[in-house]
Amino acid sequence: MLKRLIIxxxxxxFSGQFVHANAWQVVGVQPKKQIINKDTLKEILxxxxxxxxxxxLITFTKNCVQGADSSQLVALQDTxxxxxxxxxxxxxxxxxxxxxxxxxNKLRDYKSAETYLTRALQIAQKNSRNYLSFLMxxxxxxxxxxxxxxxxxxxxxxxxTIEVKKLKDNFKxxxxxxxxxxxxxxLFYKSGFYSQSLNxxxxxxxxxxxxxxxxxxxxxxxxxxxxxxxxxxxxxxSLKEYYKRxxxxxxxxxxxxxxxxxxxxxITLLQHNYDLAITQIKDLQKxxxxxxxxxxxxxxxxxxxxxxxxxxxxxxxxxxLIADTENNHPEIKYHLYETLAWIAGKKGDxxxxxxxxxxALKQSQENNIRLTQVGNISSQIKIxxxxxxxxxxxxxxxxxxxxLLFIVLIAALSIIAIGLFYRNVKQKRHYERLLFExxxxxxxxxxxxxxxxxxxxxxxxxxxxxxxENRVEExxxxxxxxxxxxxxxxxxxxxISEKLNED
Numbered sequence: 001m002l003k004r005l006i007i008x009x010x011x012x013x014f015s016g017q018f019v020h021a022n023a024w025q026v027v028g029v030q031p032k033k034q035i036i037n038k039d040t041l042k043e044i045l046x047x048x049x050x051x052x053x054x055x056x057l058i059t060f061t062k063n064c065v066q067g068a069d070s071s072q073l074v075a076l077q078d079t080x081x082x083x084x085x086x087x088x089x090x091x092x093x094x095x096x097x098x099x100x101x102x103x104x105n106k107l108r109d110y111k112s113a114e115t116y117l118t119r120a121l122q123i124a125q126k127n128s129r130n131y132l133s134f135l136m137x138x139x140x141x142x143x144x145x146x147x148x149x150x151x152x153x154x155x156x157x158x159x160x161t162i163e164v165k166k167l168k169d170n171f172k173x174x175x176x177x178x179x180x181x182x183x184x185x186x187l188f189y190k191s192g193f194y195s196q197s198l199n200x201x202x203x204x205x206x207x208x209x210x211x212x213x214x215x216x217x218x219x220x221x222x223x224x225x226x227x228x229x230x231x232x233x234x235x236x237x238s239l240k241e242y243y244k245r246x247x248x249x250x251x252x253x254x255x256x257x258x259x260x261x262x263x264x265x266x267i268t269l270l271q272h273n274y275d276l277a278i279t280q281i282k283d284l285q286k287x288x289x290x291x292x293x294x295x296x297x298x299x300x301x302x303x304x305x306x307x308x309x310x311x312x313x314x315x316x317x318x319x320x321l322i323a324d325t326e327n328n329h330p331e332i333k334y335h336l337y338e339t340l341a342w343i344a345g346k347k348g349d350x351x352x353x354x355x356x357x358x359x360a361l362k363q364s365q366e367n368n369i370r371l372t373q374v375g376n377i378s379s380q381i382k383i384x385x386x387x388x389x390x391x392x393x394x395x396x397x398x399x400x401x402x403x404l405l406f407i408v409l410i411a412a413l414s415i416i417a418i419g420l421f422y423r424n425v426k427q428k429r430h431y432e433r434l435l436f437e438x439x440x441x442x443x444x445x446x447x448x449x450x451x452x453x454x455x456x457x458x459x460x461x462x463x464x465x466x467x468x469e470n471r472v473e474e475x476x477x478x479x480x481x482x483x484x485x486x487x488x489x490x491x492x493x494x495x496i497s498e499k500l501n502e503d
Contacts, residue, residue, distance in 0.1 A: 036064050036079055045087040051131065057095060058135055065102045066254065073103040094120045094132055101139065110147040114140065134163040138180050145187050148330075157184050174207035175214040181207070182221055192331060194229045201226050220251035224259040231266040239267055258291040269299065274307035294320065298332070301339065310343045334363035443496055451496075454489035458482060 044060055047053040061080065068076050080099045084092035097120035104113035121136035137160035144153035157180065164177050185200035201222050208215040223246040230238040243263045246256075253259065265280040281300045284290045297316050304313035317336045341356035461478045468474040 036076065038083075041080075041083055042087070045083060045089055050090070054091075054131060054135075058098070061095070061099050062102055063254075065099070065106055068106075070107060073106065077103060091124070091127070091129060091132060094123050094129070094136075097123075098136070098139070101143070105143050105146070108146075110143055113143050114147070117143065130163055130166050134160050134167065134176065134180075137163060138176075138183060141187070142183050145183070145190060150187060150191060153187050154184070157187065174211055175218065178204040178207040178214065178218055182218065182225065185225055189225065189229055189232070190331070192232075194233050197229050198226060201229075216250055216252050219248075220246060220253040220256050220259055223251070224263065227259075227263045227266065231263075231270065234270060236267070236270045239263070239270060243267060255291055257289050261287075261290055262295070265299070269303060272306070274303045277303045278307065294323070298336075301336075305339055305343065310346060314340060314343050330363045330366045334360050337363060439499060443499060450492040451489060454485045454492060457485040458489065461485070 041060065044053060044056045047056070064076060064080075065073065077096075077099050081096050083089075084096060089095060097116045101113045101116035101120065104110075104116065117136050117140045121133060121140065124132040124136055137156045141153045141156035141160060144150075144156060147153075160180055161184075164180060167176075181200045181204035185197040185204070188194075188197035188200065204218070205222055208218060223242050227239055227242045227246065230242065243260075246260055246263060261280075261284055265277050265284070268277040268280060278300060281296050281303065285292050285296055297320055301313045301316040301320070304310070304316065317340055321333065321336055337356045337360035341353045341360060344350070344353035344356060461482050464478065465471055465474055
């Protein structure tokens with residue numbers, strides 16, 4: 001009896017430890033896998049730069065939600081809320097609603113995800129938070145795309161495009177606009193507008209050309225989305241080219257393994273090697289590292305149908321039509337019903353075939369109505385872009401006009417300055433000429449009246465001495481006069497020299 005009691009107590013202790021371990025896992029703090037790096041979260045929440053803090057926090061929360069199991073999401077939200085409150089995060093209500101929104105999106109509860117993000121958007125718009133408004137709008141567009149509400153998705157993308165144009169910050173980072181273009185391209189891809197989808201992906205890539213960090217993070221998404229378009233367009237060579245680029249070492253993404261493997265079997269399908277494609281898809285559905293979606297079953301059904309395994313294809317398609325998944329949009333249902341119709345026709349069941357064709361036609365009509373509305377809003381985005389381009393050109397014109405006016409003003413002032421300088425030089429030369437004439441007249445007067453007078457006196461006295469009979473006596477008499485005249489002549493010469501040296 002005592003032995004049994006001891007064993008029972010031991011079992012209770014161990015069961016308590018087991019329950020505690022499970023609870024430990026639920027809050028996302030597993031000994032082997034820590035969903036939230038609290039040191040990183042603390043570092044982000046204490047950043048002084050508002051824009052950088054918001055930018056890093058959005059990325060961090062999304063990564064945490066993506067890395068968490070479904071059972072951990074509630075505890076994850078509670079952890080974020082407690083840290084937001086502890087560090088007094090500005091706009092913490094917006095971020096708390098955002099965490100809830102992306103968590104419900106992971107659970108494919110799109111209605112709840114849309115509700116939380118819409119509330120977050122309303123708060124951001126009320127407080128004029130352009131960056132947060134842009135983020136909420138772009139994520140709403142992404143969620144509504146998964147939900148199948150393409151009208152709501154492209155409308156939110158249009159508003160997000162307007163918001164992103166308002167943003168002016170010190171970071172030369174085009175990642176947000178590139179991400180928005182990628183999301184819009186995904187919408188056009190799912191609508192069947194492959195050329196438009198590729199156009200937006202090209203825009204995204206162009207924005208990242210001078211941003212090596214953002215290019216490294218987003219290149220795999222762009223390459224994968226381009227591969228999806230080329231697969232739908234049946235362009236094998238382009239698909240192979242982007243498969244090579246997707247396998248480059250410069251790519252970084254948590255779904256990179258999935259992207260590479262999926263594009264790998266896309267190539268097999270386009271090469272019409274359906275048996276190999278079936279094997280590849282089945283193996284990937286069993287892989288722990290591969291993120292499986294309804295795409296695998298859709299492509300598996302197509303591979304079965306093309307390889308002649310009609311019952312297997314029908315079985316998968318019927319399961320897809322019954323399942324309430326995010327991929328059961330009209331364009332998907334149209335393809336599924338059409339395939340069922342062809343299968344029934346090959347089996348000789350023309351009544352079922354006709355019925356499925358009718359269902360396919362109904363889905364096609366519904367999809368066409370939706371695509372028309374998408375096209376209308378897409379045209380409005382083009383108008384917005386044209387208007388934005390016009391405003392940019394108008395701003396450039398204003399700046400160029402100001403520069404032109406400035407140049408004209410400088411040119412006018414330069415001409416005036418040159419004119420004044422020329423006038424001053426001309427006046428200076430005129431006055432110098434007058435001064436020269438005055439000096440010339442003065443020197444001519446000195447020369448004719450003073451120098452010639454003293455020189456004449458000297459010459460006269462020399463002539464007297466020359467013709468005198470008693471030169472010694474005559475010299476004694478005129479010596480003083482001769483000296484005086486020579487001295488006066490010397491003074492006159494010095495006077496002329498001084499006047500010539502004057503400015």
